[in-house]
Amino acid sequence: MRRIGKNEYDCERQLGVCFTGHRPDKLPWGRDEDDERCAALKKRIENEIKKAYSQGARYFLSGMADGVDTYAAEAVLKLSILHPGMKLIAVFPYGEGDSPRKKRIARRAYRVVSLHDEYTRTCFFERNLFLVKNSARVIACFGGDTASGTASTLKMARQEGIDIVILNIDD
Numbered sequence: 001m002r003r004i005g006k007n008e009y010d011c012e013r014q015l016g017v018c019f020t021g022h023r024p025d026k027l028p029w030g031r032d033e034d035d036e037r038c039a040a041l042k043k044r045i046e047n048e049i050k051k052a053y054s055q056g057a058r059y060f061l062s063g064m065a066d067g068v069d070t071y072a073a074e075a076v077l078k079l080s081i082l083h084p085g086m087k088l089i090a091v092f093p094y095g096e097g098d099s100p101r102k103k104r105i106a107r108r109a110y111r112v113v114s115l116h117d118e119y120t121r122t123c124f125f126e127r128n129l130f131l132v133k134n135s136a137r138v139i140a141c142f143g144g145d146t147a148s149g150t151a152s153t154l155k156m157a158r159q160e161g162i163d164i165v166i167l168n169i170d171d
Contacts, residue, residue, distance in 0.1 A: 021068025021141030
């Protein structure tokens with residue numbers, strides 16, 4: 001792991017894929033990752049990662065929030081064992097993780113980007129913008145909540161004209 005700031009990030013955008021999705025409180029199964037619906041979503045995320053890799057993506061950016069971001073980061077780490085050149089970029093809005101799980105993920109990531117040392121009022125917006133500005137595709141796990149950070153990130157992606165893949169969390 002190498003921690004860098006946003007101005008040091010130098011991975012090619014065309015090779016980047018970012019993730020966005022809901023936190024556990026907005027997922028139908030909450031924090032119960034043993035729920036079959038959660039397992040099915042994780043499998044769909046893995047399939048989209050493999051598809052993006054087969055189409056040339058190499059850098060996979062996770063915003064490292066609880067829920068979908070963490071599922072996606074773990075999937076990239078798992079798949080990178082079999083897919084040469086697949087790299088996880090862990091993007092924290094501030095600091096380097098607030099849980100043992102996130103710290104473990106960050107230790108295994110190719111790069112850790114921390115946008116701020118401490119919390120700021122705009123750090124989550126800035127994190128989402130960083131993800132979109134450094135990706136050619138976004139994989140979104142979305143349930144339709146238009147007042148969410150996921151919806152905001154999707155709006156940014158549409159404005160940037162990048163490829164969007166939406167995995168409905170209710171399927």
